[in-house]
Amino acid sequence: xxxxxxxxxxxxxxxxxxxxxxxxxxxxxxxxxxxxxxxxxxxxxxxxxxxxxxxxxxxxxxxxxxxxxxxxxxxxxxxxxxxxxxxxxxxxxxxxxxxxxxxxxxxxxxxxxxxxxxxxxxxxxxxxxxxxxxxxxxxxxxxxxxxxxxxxxxxxxxxxxxxxxxxxxxxxxxxxxxxxxxxxxxxxxxxxxxxxxxxxxxxxxxxxxxxxxxxxxxxxxxxxxxxxxxxxxxxxxxxxxxxxxxxxxxxxxxxxxxxxxxxxxxxxxxxxxxxxxxxxxx
Amino acid sequence: xxxxxxxxxxxxxxxxxxxxxxxxxxxxxxxxxxxxxxxxxxxxxxxxxxxxxxxxxxxxxxxxxxxxxxxxxxxxxxxxxxxxxxxxxxxxxxxxxxxxxxxxxxxxxxxxxxxxxxxxxxxxxxxxxxxxxxxxxxxxxxxxxxxxxxxxxxxxxxxxxxxxxxxxxxxxxxxxxxxxxxxxxxxxxxxxxxxxxxxxxxxxxxxxxxxxxxxxxxxxxxxxxxxxxxxxxxxxxxxxxxxxxxxxxxxxxxxxxxxxxxx
Numbered sequence: 001x002x003x004x005x006x007x008x009x010x011x012x013x014x015x016x017x018x019x020x021x022x023x024x025x026x027x028x029x030x031x032x033x034x035x036x037x038x039x040x041x042x043x044x045x046x047x048x049x050x051x052x053x054x055x056x057x058x059x060x061x062x063x064x065x066x067x068x069x070x071x072x073x074x075x076x077x078x079x080x081x082x083x084x085x086x087x088x089x090x091x092x093x094x095x096x097x098x099x100x101x102x103x104x105x106x107x108x109x110x111x112x113x114x115x116x117x118x119x120x121x122x123x124x125x126x127x128x129x130x131x132x133x134x135x136x137x138x139x140x141x142x143x144x145x146x147x148x149x150x151x152x153x154x155x156x157x158x159x160x161x162x163x164x165x166x167x168x169x170x171x172x173x174x175x176x177x178x179x180x181x182x183x184x185x186x187x188x189x190x191x192x193x194x195x196x197x198x199x200x201x202x203x204x205x206x207x208x209x210x211x212x213x214x215x216x217x218x219x220x221x222x223x224x225x226x227x228x229x230x231x232x233x234x235x236x237x238x239x240x241x242x243x244x245x246x247x248x249x250x251x252x253x254x255x256x257x258x259x260x261x262x263x264x265x266x267x268x269x270x271x272x273x274x275x276x277x278x279x280x281x282x
Numbered sequence: 283x284x285x286x287x288x289x290x291x292x293x294x295x296x297x298x299x300x301x302x303x304x305x306x307x308x309x310x311x312x313x314x315x316x317x318x319x320x321x322x323x324x325x326x327x328x329x330x331x332x333x334x335x336x337x338x339x340x341x342x343x344x345x346x347x348x349x350x351x352x353x354x355x356x357x358x359x360x361x362x363x364x365x366x367x368x369x370x371x372x373x374x375x376x377x378x379x380x381x382x383x384x385x386x387x388x389x390x391x392x393x394x395x396x397x398x399x400x401x402x403x404x405x406x407x408x409x410x411x412x413x414x415x416x417x418x419x420x421x422x423x424x425x426x427x428x429x430x431x432x433x434x435x436x437x438x439x440x441x442x443x444x445x446x447x448x449x450x451x452x453x454x455x456x457x458x459x460x461x462x463x464x465x466x467x468x469x470x471x472x473x474x475x476x477x478x479x480x481x482x483x484x485x486x487x488x489x490x491x492x493x494x495x496x497x498x499x500x501x502x503x504x505x506x507x508x509x510x511x512x513x514x515x516x517x518x519x520x521x522x523x524x525x526x527x528x529x530x531x532x533x534x535x536x537x538x539x540x541x542x543x544x545x
């Protein structure tokens with residue numbers, strides 16, 4: 001009997017995204033009340049998250065060297081990065097410390113596919129996350145015709161994906177702490193994500209050398225909007241401008257892979273003391 | 283009275299020690315909050331003129347507002363996370379304890395607050411001169427009225443907390459949806475991060491009448507000596523008197539409908 005040919009990886013990924021998209025839609029639309037409350041709360045949350053900076057931009061007709069449309073573009077970009085993170089890495093993939101800390105990584109490990117494939121697909125959540133991306137798209141559409149120069153679409157897409165990758169890498173880097181400190185670090189990704197989301201909307205031009213260095217390395221919030229938007233809007237004219245964020249994504253991806261790999265080796269020996277036989281964390 | 287006090291302090295201590303957990307990693311949260319303050323201070327310095335005022339506020343006042351707002355953040359936005367216990371199912375066991383539900387959660391809330399004051403607020407205020415910020419109140423009167431206004435703010439915050447918890451029971455929704463929406467709206471309307479006076483189109487004058495402003499903007503404005511303190515405190519008293527009966531009514535009307543998820 002001839003063995004069944006394995007499904008090509010890209011096709012398998014699309015099939016899995018399709019499965020998770022359907023499950024996500026079913027969860028959201030299980031009743032009208034859930035649908036309305038979730039959609040409304042996400043829309044309000046995301047509009048409110050950038051409203052403060054929008055108010056400041058309106059009040060001061062821009063912020064520092066950034067004009068009003070440039071600030072709105074940056075806020076839209078930042079909101080879209082958050083939206084993309086939620087779109088592809090929802091259900092505690094972006095909050096990986098929760099899964100690790102609660103012993104729920106076992107749920108991923110028993111699946112008949114590589115770990116990376118599960119983590120790349122399991123958090124796909126278009127129904128819940130599209131309302132989160134909508135305000136960002138709206139702001140970009142408002143800002144684009146008002147900018148004095150055009151924005152390269154390929155460079156925009158490259159940087160947008162890279163910014164999301166920086167966010168994901170940073171989350172996995174910190175989240176890996178939960179391998180060795182499952183209880184203390186279970187919620188560490190909530191803190192890191194909150195901080196990234198809160199700080200990503202600020203233009204960092206006025207920050208001093210040491211602080212700026214910290215905001216591009218230890219806490220790479222600058223790569224979520226400020227660095228890529230400066231390059232896309234022609235404010236950073238250096239040759240490497242549009243490649244800075246992709247390079248940062250590569251570095252943070254490698255660091256996260258190393259930290260997560262080390263954590264997995266520890267997990268293989270120790271397991272999780274928080275996963276009890278009735279499935280609830282202690 | 284002694285027993286009551288012991289129950290409250292024990293609950294607070296239990297929650298604080300649980301937060302400290304098995305590792306000093308909880309301190310990372312405070313480092314991140316400090317970073318946020320530093321970025322906000324930089325933003326204000328890049329926006330506001332060094333001399334003169336903007337909407338009646340000097341740069342120094344706004345910087346003090348930011349630092350004191352961050353130092354008192356856990357009191358200005360106090361959370362008991364009562365509604366989370368519906369979702370986790372932990373609420374069921376709470377009814378077996380010899381304390382009222384509100385009292386249990388309010389007492390537990392104090393644990394992380396005291397821990398935050400010790401680990402973050404005091405060091406931040408002590409370090410603020412190094413950040414170029416004067417942490418002192420505008421004058422003696424402001425310093426004396428601030429704790430009163432802060433206590434009123436906590437009272438209103440708790441009323442809002444129980445009001446939302448009552449609604450959470452009524453609509454039986456995942457607390458995440460309500461929490462995230464509430465936190466985002468509070469961040470804009472309360473003036474905790476962005477002084478309401480600096481909002482465009484006179485929005486601040488509208489928002490300052492809302493209960494959210496009474497939880498953060500009022501005590502902080504009193505601290506920096508902006509605006510008349512007594513009318514602001516009168517608005518705070520008004521909201522406390524109005525919201526508590528509503529919160530108790532909503533809770534009592536819905537608690538029988540509570541369904542505890544999880545286990």
